[in-house]
Amino acid sequence: MSLRQFEYALAVAEEGSVTAAAELLHVAQPSVSQQIRGLERELGVELFARTPSGLVPTVVGRAFLREAEAAVSAARRARATARAGAEELVGELVVAVQMGFGTRQLPGALGALRRRFPRLEVTVFEEPSSAELDRLARRGALDLSLMAACERTPADAHCLGHEEFVVVLGAEHPQLAADRVELRELEGEPWMRFDRDSALDGVLLDVLLDVLRNNDLTPATAARVSQTATAVRWAAHGLGVTLVPASTVPPGYEHLVRPVFPVVSRPVIAVVRHGAGPAETALLELLRQETWSESAFLSPVS
Numbered sequence: 292m293s294l295r296q297f298e299y300a301l302a303v304a305e306e307g308s309v310t311a312a313a314e315l316l317h318v319a320q321p322s323v324s325q326q327i328r329g330l331e332r333e334l335g336v337e338l339f340a341r342t343p344s345g346l347v348p349t350v351v352g353r354a355f356l357r358e359a360e361a362a363v364s365a366a367r368r369a370r371a372t373a374r375a376g377a378e379e380l381v382g383e384l385v386v387a388v389q390m391g392f393g394t395r396q397l398p399g400a401l402g403a404l405r406r407r408f409p410r411l412e413v414t415v416f417e418e419p420s421s422a423e424l425d426r427l428a429r430r431g432a433l434d435l436s437l438m439a440a441c442e443r444t445p446a447d448a449h450c451l452g453h454e455e456f457v458v459v460l461g462a463e464h465p466q467l468a469a470d471r472v473e474l475r476e477l478e479g480e481p482w483m484r485f486d487r488d489s490a491l492d493g494v495l496l497d498v499l500l501d502v503l504r505n506n507d508l509t510p511a512t513a514a515r516v517s518q519t520a521t522a523v524r525w526a527a528h529g530l531g532v533t534l535v536p537a538s539t540v541p542p543g544y545e546h547l548v549r550p551v552f553p554v555v556s557r558p559v560i561a562v563v564r565h566g567a568g569p570a571e572t573a574l575l576e577l578l579r580q581e582t583w584s585e586s587a588f589l590s591p592v593s
Contacts (some may be wrong), residue, residue, distance in 0.1 A: 292333060294366050296358035299326045300338060304356050307345035361432045368434065368568065380408040384570045389424050389438040390417045391491050392454055392518050392559055394580035395538040397437070398423070403577050411570055421490035428562045435564070435572050437578075439490060439557040449561045449575060452583025455538040456494065456555040457548045459483075459522070461529030464547075472549045480511035483522040483533035491519065495534050498555055523547075525593070547579045560585060 303323065313320040326458035331338055338352035348356055367383045382402075388397060401413060418424040421438055428436045439454075458472050466472045482499065485492035492515075499510040513531030516522050519539040526533040527547050532557065540548050561578055563571045 292332065293365060296326050296330045299323050300330060300352075300359055301356060301363065303327060303339065304352070307347070309346070313497070330402065341395055351362065357430075357432075361430050364432055364434075368564075380570055381410040382570070383412045383414060384411060384574070385434045386415045387424055387433045387436040387575070388415065388417050389421055389429060389436075389490055390419045391536045391539050392557075393437045393538065393578075394519075396451075396578060396583065400574060400577035400581055404574050407573060408570060411591050414470050417488055419489035419491070421493070428564075431564055433562075434567070435574055436562045437506050438560055440560065440561065447562055449563070449579075451559045451561055451578055451581075453556040454538060454555070454557055454583070456498075456534050456551065457537045457540065459526040459533050459535060459540070459544065460547050460549065461532070462527060462547060463529065464532070467547070467548065467551065471552050473552050474555075475496060477532055478502060479511075481511040481531035483526050483531045484515050485513050485522065486515060486517055487518075489517075491535070494555070494557060498534060513537060574579070 299312065299316065302315050303309060304310045306315055309327070309551055310320055313323045314354055316323065327338070333352045334355070336351045336355075336526055337348040338355060340349050340352075363387055364383075386397075387399075397415070401415070405411065405413070421440060424438050425440070427433050428438075437451075445591070458466075458474075458477070460467055460472075467477060483496065484495055496510075511531075514525065516525065519535045520541050522533040522535060523544050525531070527544055535549070536557075537548075561575055563575055567575075
């Protein structure tokens with residue numbers, strides 16, 4: 292097996308066909324087909340199922356592709372480290388963020404990183420599931436990740452601060468008259484919630500169960516959404532209240548946001564891969580310089 296075969300298999304999985312994968316990789320189609328067939332013969336398994344809609348990874352194929360992705364990422368990091376000079380760094384940095392965390396802080400840190408290393412390519416993605424994010428970090432598939440909790444050792448995990456959660460209310464909601472909203476005042480409200488496997492929905496559910504622990508009410512779910520910006524906008528239109536990290540509130544909605552009592556917050560932990568290189572180290576230090584308390588900009592408008 293070779294890294295080229297891994298890269299070809301990952302491209303086929305991403306594009307769903309050999310032809311599209313060849314175009315993505317800028318190689319001839321027969322070369323991709325030959326590499327995939329050779330890989331399947333060597334492994335003795337079928338990595339892709341041929342369906343009318345294209346090539347789909349099999350169960351075994353999906354397991355293989357997860358490990359192939361980790362191997363390719365490791366190889367890219369090795370190349371970047373080898374080519375890094377005293378004043379130049381090239382290669383790819385893979386960053387993952389637990390959805391809703393670092394929305395205001397990460398862009399500034401990444402901008403500063405890009406100015407320092409203009410040839411560095413940075414890939415960033417959001418992951419709603421904290422368990423999946425922790426799994427990817429422990430496998431070494433990520434160079435740096437931001438999450439609320441992890442199982443890494445203290446040497447790999449660095450607490451940057453805390454994300455405070457705030458409630459978003461409709462434009463006519465009576466609780467807008469308060470500087471801070473007591474959660475028990477929202478007992479009978481319908482809630483804008485998140486996908487069931489989202490860490491944000493886990494926080495919201497913990498809060499709802501705590502608020503309703505002394506009665507038999509079931510939290511009413513107005514809708515489930517995938518993005519915090521959607522939850523904020525829909526709550527602003529009166530579809531239900533929602534609870535989001537303060538840093539995720541889009542501009543223009545601050546007047547509909549209030550801190551809550553008791554305070555709801557979660558730590559923000561940066562996890563860097565073992566043996567971090569200069570890019571990961573620099574990004575970690577830039578993130579440390581960001582402000583992780585967002586309460587000030589959310590003060591009610593008089």
